[in-house]
Amino acid sequence: MTNRPLAPKHVLVFDALKMAGRPVTAYQLIDAVRDAGISAPPTVYRALNRLISDGLVHKLESMNAFVVCTHTHAGGTVPVFTICNACGDAREFADETVGEQLAKRAIERGFILDRAVIELHGTCAKCVTLSAQAG
Ligand SMILES: [Zn+2]
Ligand SMILES: [Zn+2]
Structure with a gap:
């Protein structure tokens, strides 16, 4: 856990995941945030890593998908x-x-x-x- 505030791009990825309401793959997320101006996959992966380490998101290994806690x-x-x-x-x-x-x-x-x-x-x-x- 860290107390650093989330960057705006982290929030965008988190919001997209919340909107999905179900487990989504990184590719699906990349699609979902493209309209919001995030087109670089590494940005999405970094955001996911941060959200996971903050405990806001879990990774489901068996589905290779991410879901909001x-x-x-x-x-x-x-x-x-x-x-x-x-x-x-x-x-x-x-x-x-x-x-x-x-x-x-x-x-x-x-x-x-x-x-x-x-x-x-x-x-x-x-x-x-x-x-x-x-x-
Ligand atoms: Zn069912
Ligand atoms: Zn949880």
């Missing part, structure tokens, strides 16, 4: 995402127990944890209902 992670709670394989919807919740246990296991191994994101893949409630209706 809907929690604060005060107290070291680990972000957990449920990701729907059918519609791509990603929802975040913060689980204190899991984060604590994983951090403890890592420390036991002399590992210094930088950040963690847990990604759970499956089918969201909406898609479960839809497929039940279709069946």
